[in-house]
Amino acid sequence: MIAIDNKTVSIKTAQVVRNYRLRLEFSDGKVVEVDFGPYLRSATLPGIRRYLQPRQFRQFAITDGVLHWNDYDLIFPMADLYDGVIR
Numbered sequence: 080m081i082a083i084d085n086k087t088v089s090i091k092t093a094q095v096v097r098n099y100r101l102r103l104e105f106s107d108g109k110v111v112e113v114d115f116g117p118y119l120r121s122a123t124l125p126g127i128r129r130y131l132q133p134r135q136f137r138q139f140a141i142t143d144g145v146l147h148w149n150d151y152d153l154i155f156p157m158a159d160l161y162d163g164v165i166r
Contacts, residue, residue, distance in 0.1 A: 090106075
């Protein structure tokens with residue numbers, strides 16, 4: 080969760096749009112598409128690169144409003160997701 084304009088915002092839904100791109104809907108109604116592809120392709124760690132396998136990438140979950148993969152093995156800052164850019 081993240082505080083935006085003095086209110087807490089969390090992720091309600093996430094769906095694969097294509098390849099490594101997810102459409103995220105936040106609890107305040109904002110919808111963004113985030114492309115995880117550039118980040119995954121530039122990663123050098125095998126633990127991150129394994130998410131380049133489409134089956135692995137699609138196995139994300141939302142727990143308590145937080146998007147993650149494999150029980151928090153891979154997670155991104157909520158502010159980046161809200162902005163739609165992985166930094």
